[in-house]
Amino acid sequence: MMTPKHLPDPRLYPTASVSNRLIHMAGTVLASASEEARELEQLALRDAMSDLLARDEVLLISVALNMAPSQAAYQVLWQALRQAVEQVPGRHAEVFAMPLVLVAGSRQRATLPDRIADVDGLNGLLRQHGVFAEHSEVFLSGKLLHPDDVVAISPAQLYRYHRQLADAARGLPLPLEASAVTVKEEGVFLRYLVGVAIREEDHVAPVDYSVRIGAWGTAMMKFLGEALKTEGVTLFPIFRAPAPLMQAMVAGNQARLEVAMQVFVSALLRKLRSEGREPVVTLSAHEGGELQLSIATADQPEVAERFVWPLAPLDHVERIEQDVLALLHECQVEMVRIEEIVLPARA
Structure with missing residues (x-):
């Protein structure tokens, strides 16, 4: 029996010893002999992160994340940073977001609305379906925010917001501008709806992140489709459930790439099969931290169109590979090759 092939991870991690207290603490977490010891070391790392955030000394955190010696170490550091930002005793604010992927097509250049005008209807729908707890103080803005603007909200800012915002109605004290999507032909776009919730001590969580x-997904898709309807534009709004902002940013980036890959594969397969040509798919990992999905044909294997997945620090190569293979199986693609070595970067 042949051993199944799997994609390698093309990401490179620093090998030189880095004199960074947080990296050493993450190593201690990973080397813990028991689950109890691991939890104690993780708690110590979270407290160290919290102390740095409180003093606005974030350079050590940035260096630790950029110089993490492995993905496992990065995950430990990121989890501790998340805990430091999000775990607040007593009454506090929670900044959260709903990632929104917009698959849009138009024969002529068109611009979608940059916000959900019926923001009361948006919040009411989420409250009606139990995503927002009854009588909780929570508000989701209708502004469609560009991912670059959301990523620019630093963990240090979030740390302060969670501890200093007095009520959800005030929203984020940042002049975040809505960002409209302009489309010509076809595109896959990512936007975020950002909100603030107030968690009262020992009360029900204001937002159900789990x-x-x-059933509410169908109602939400219909609502978003109507809210963003634009003449001459075919629009499919795809969203992810609300999550604390740091987690929503990760989920949003993954969702955008997943949907873009699905659109790329389905459109190209449909075109090739309409021409009576058999698709040949290659999955490969490349220097520079990229995965590539290449689609050629049996009669012209040297001519390929490629989809590139730039790997983020928290992306798992194995999970992405499984998702791609599941998609290709669903699309009844029989000829699939997986490259077992990291290949040179491609333009």
Whole structure:
């Protein structure tokens, strides 16, 4: 029996010893002999992160994340940073977001609305379906925020917001501008709806971050489709459930790439099959931290169109590979090759 092939991880990590207290603490977490010891070391790392954030001394944190010696170490550091930002005793604010992926097509240049005009209807729908707790103080803005603007909100800023915002109605004290999507032909775009919730001590969580997108998902898609309807534009709004902002940023980037890959694969397969040509797919990992999905044909294997997935620090190569193979299986693609070595970067 042949051993199944798998994609390698093309990301490179620093090998030189880095004199960074947080990296050493993360190493101690990973080397813990028991789950109890691991939890104690993780708690110590979280407290160290919290102390640095409180003093606005974030350079040590930035260096630790950039110089993490492995993905496992990065995950430990990121989890501790998240805990330092999000875990606040007593009454406090929670900044959260809903990632929104917009698949849009138009024969002529068109611009979608830059916000949900019926913001009361948006919040009411989420409250109606239990995503927002009854009688809780929570507000989701209708502004469509560009991912670059959301990423620019630093963990130090979030740390202060969670501890200093007095009520959800005030929203974020940042002049975040809505960012409209302009489309010509086809595109996949990422935007965020950002909100603030007030968590009262020993009360029910104001936002159910664990909620599954079930029956309410259909109602939300219909609502978003109507709210962003634009003449001459075919629009499919795809969203992810609300999550604390740091987690929502990770989920949003992954969702955008997943949807873009699905659009790329389905459109190209449809075109090739309409021409009576058999697709040949290659999955490969490349220097520079990229995965590539290349689609050629049996009669012209040297001519390929490629989808590039730039790997983020928290992306798992194995999970992405599984998702791609599941998609190709669903699309009934029979000829799939996986490259087992890291290949040179491609333009």
